[in-house]
Amino acid sequence: MHHLMNSVKNSAIVKNDGKNFLHFFLAFTVIFAALTLIIVQVMRSGVYKTTDQNLLNLGQNPDFLKSIVLHQQSNSNADSHPSSTGQYGPANTVLLYDEKGKLIIPTTTTVAGQNGNQILTQLEKSVRFNRSNIGTIQSVSVHNDYGANWNYRYLTMATVDTNDNIIGYVQVFANVDQLKESLSRNILIVLTTMAIFWVISILISLYLANWTLLPVMLAYEKQKEFVENASHELRTPLAILQNRLELLFQNPTATIIDESENISASLSEVRNMRLLTTNLLNLARRDSGLKIEPEETNATFFENIFESYQMLAQDADKTFTGTVKLDGNVNLDQSLVKQLMTILFDNAMKYSNEDGKIDILITKSGSYLNLFVSDNGEGISNEDKKRVFDRFYRVDKARTRQKGGLGLGLSLAKQIVVAYGGRIAIEDNPPKGTKFVIRLKIEMPTVHPARIFQKNKEISDKK
Known part of the structure; x- marks a missing residue:
C-alpha cells in the first residue's frame, strides 16, 4: 500500500486531494457553526x-x-x-x-x-x-x-x-445576574466544545479525503497496469509482423511458397492480436457489469459441451472425462456458464502434458451449482495461486506465449463467478496437478433423475 501511495502521489488524480479535504473541512465548519448558533440561540431564549x-x-x-x-x-x-x-x-x-x-x-x-x-x-x-x-x-x-x-x-x-x-x-x-452568569458559562462551554470538535474535524477531513481518494488511486493503478500490459502484449506481435514484412521486401522476386514461413508466422501473430483485442473488449464490457440472463437448463446442455471437449482432447492426445450429476433443471445463463467452462478447460489443456488427464465434474448442492475442473499438469505454486486471476498474469510466460495464452482467461472467469454471487478457488490435485472449485448460486425449478456423462465409456461401447 505504501508503494501504491508513492507511485501515484505525483499523478493528476492526487491534485484533487486538496479539493476533497477543503470540501470536507468546509462542510464540517458549516455544520459546527450552524449547531453553535442554534444551541446558543435556544439557550438565550430559554434561560429568561x-x-x-x-x-x-x-x-x-x-x-x-x-x-x-x-x-x-x-x-x-x-x-x-x-x-x-x-x-x-x-x-x-x-x-x-x-x-x-x-x-x-x-x-x-x-x-x-x-x-x-x-x-x-x-x-x-x-x-x-x-x-x-x-x-x-x-x-x-x-x-x-x-x-x-x-x-x-x-x-x-x-x-x-x-x-x-x-x-x-x-x-x-x-x-437576572445569576441567570446571565450561568448563560455566559454555558455559552463558553458550548463554544469551547465546538472549537475542539472543529479542530478534530480537520483530522477527520484529512482522513476522509485520503479514504475517498484511495479507491480512485487503486483504480488508477490497475488501469495503468492494464494499459502497460496490453501495450506489452501488442508490442510483441507488432514487432514480429514488422520483421517478417521487412524480410518480404528484402526478396521481392520470391514466390508465396518461398516466403510461406514468414507469411504463416505473420498470420499467426495477426490471429493472436485479434484474440487479444477481442478479450480486451470483453474485459471492458465485463467491467461495466455483467447482466445475468438465466434460462431453464438440464444435463443435456453440459453433455453437449463435453462432446466438444472430448474431441479437442483426443486431437491433443489427452484424456477428458466429463460427469454431470444434476437433479432436474436449473436456471442459469448458458452463454456465461459455457464461457466459464471453456476458459477452465482451455487452461487445463495448456498446462497439462501430452498424456494429460482433464476431469470436469458438475454437481448440485442446495441452491448452488458446483463445478470441479482438474488436471494432472505441473500444478500452481501457492504464490501463483494468489495472482492467477490478475489480468495478463501467467504462471509460465514463455510456455503460455508459445501456446497462445494471454493471461486474460482466468480474469474473465472470476468476473463471471462474482457476477453470479459465487466463489472460485484453486486447490492441488494429488498426486500432481491443479483443481479449480467453483460455486454458482442458481435456482432449481423442477426435479428429474440424475444423469451421468462419461464420454470415454460411450466411445468404447460404440466400438
Whole structure:
C-alpha cells in the first residue's frame, strides 16, 4: 500500500486531494457553526423564559406591586448602602412614572451624606422611559460601584383609572445576574466544545479525503497496469509482423511458397492480436457489469459441451472425462456458464502434458451449482495461486506465449463467478496437478433423475 501511495502521489488524480479535504473541512465548519448558533440561540431564549413569565404575572398583581413600592420607600431613607462585596440586590424592583412619563417617586434622597437605595439610584440613571416599549420585556445593565454590574429584565406597563384613562406607568424589574452568569458559562462551554470538535474535524477531513481518494488511486493503478500490459502484449506481435514484412521486401522476386514461413508466422501473430483485442473488449464490457440472463437448463446442455471437449482432447492426445450429476433443471445463463467452462478447460489443456488427464465434474448442492475442473499438469505454486486471476498474469510466460495464452482467461472467469454471487478457488490435485472449485448460486425449478456423462465409456461401447 505504501508503494501504491508513492507511485501515484505525483499523478493528476492526487491534485484533487486538496479539493476533497477543503470540501470536507468546509462542510464540517458549516455544520459546527450552524449547531453553535442554534444551541446558543435556544439557550438565550430559554434561560429568561421563566423570569419573563414571572414579570408578566407580576404586572397583573397591583397589590404586590404596591407592597414593593412601599418597601422601596422605607429602604430609600435607610442610613445604609450595599456592602462593597457587590452582593445582588432584591429580586424585584419597581419604578413609577406619571402620565407624562416623569418619575414620581424620587429615590435619590440623601441622608447623613449617604445615598439611599443604590440599586434604585442606578436604575433611575440607566433606564429611560419609552412609550414604544410598553408591554414588551427589555434588558438593562446598571452600574455597581462595589463589583460586577447588575443585570435586569424589566416590563413597562400603563396604569389606568376606572374610566380607562392612563394615570401613570409602572416598570417592574427582575434581577437576572445569576441567570446571565450561568448563560455566559454555558455559552463558553458550548463554544469551547465546538472549537475542539472543529479542530478534530480537520483530522477527520484529512482522513476522509485520503479514504475517498484511495479507491480512485487503486483504480488508477490497475488501469495503468492494464494499459502497460496490453501495450506489452501488442508490442510483441507488432514487432514480429514488422520483421517478417521487412524480410518480404528484402526478396521481392520470391514466390508465396518461398516466403510461406514468414507469411504463416505473420498470420499467426495477426490471429493472436485479434484474440487479444477481442478479450480486451470483453474485459471492458465485463467491467461495466455483467447482466445475468438465466434460462431453464438440464444435463443435456453440459453433455453437449463435453462432446466438444472430448474431441479437442483426443486431437491433443489427452484424456477428458466429463460427469454431470444434476437433479432436474436449473436456471442459469448458458452463454456465461459455457464461457466459464471453456476458459477452465482451455487452461487445463495448456498446462497439462501430452498424456494429460482433464476431469470436469458438475454437481448440485442446495441452491448452488458446483463445478470441479482438474488436471494432472505441473500444478500452481501457492504464490501463483494468489495472482492467477490478475489480468495478463501467467504462471509460465514463455510456455503460455508459445501456446497462445494471454493471461486474460482466468480474469474473465472470476468476473463471471462474482457476477453470479459465487466463489472460485484453486486447490492441488494429488498426486500432481491443479483443481479449480467453483460455486454458482442458481435456482432449481423442477426435479428429474440424475444423469451421468462419461464420454470415454460411450466411445468404447460404440466400438
